[in-house]
Amino acid sequence: MALRTLLYRYFFFGWLFRDASTGTALERAAAWRHNRSQARWLPTYMRRWMCCGLLLYLMGVLVESVFSAPLLSTLFYVTGLMSVPGNAVMAVAWIGFKALSGPF
Template sequence: MADTPTSEHGAGGELPFLTLWYRFLFFDWLFADPGAARNVFERHAALRHNRAMCRHFPTYLRRWSALTLFGFGMGCLFERAHQASLWPAWFFTCACLSMTGMVVMLVAWACLANARVQ
């Protein structure tokens, strides 16, 4: 019964909202784990798959840069207009965390795009 499409995707074959939101923001579901490969052929296939999927990194970088700009913008707005101290700190912290995520994505993209398959 677990193999039916309705068990994972819902009644209409669509993904649940939280799954869609997760896939919209995070990219790990696109990539295969080479460490879980049982032999060199599966590891090679996983690496080739990951290199092919690295073309999606610019899309995720645009999404995360929008989150970063939103966080910095809201932080500046709350700091200047409302003279609040807790809300700007929260928005600036979220913006810094999303910027750190962008750096991780850039490094992963550079490594995958320039990796040599042997």
């Protein structure tokens, strides 16, 4: 598998899930069951995003304190901050798959 594909699959979870909004009722139910079973991987993705966000934040602190470059450190702070909404989306999806009985 190509490195680009591996990196995509390491950070983004969309490839794990099936579309539960199309097809017959049986196909939608099967897709929902599949998605519920795949939701077990969402905490893993949340940890990855949290670790990357924390690492980028620490790099921003390092660049700002050691190199006295606040403008450059902003690049690391803002990039690291983007892990917060990503984690929020993953948490809502995970809770939704655990709490909801299905789309029907």
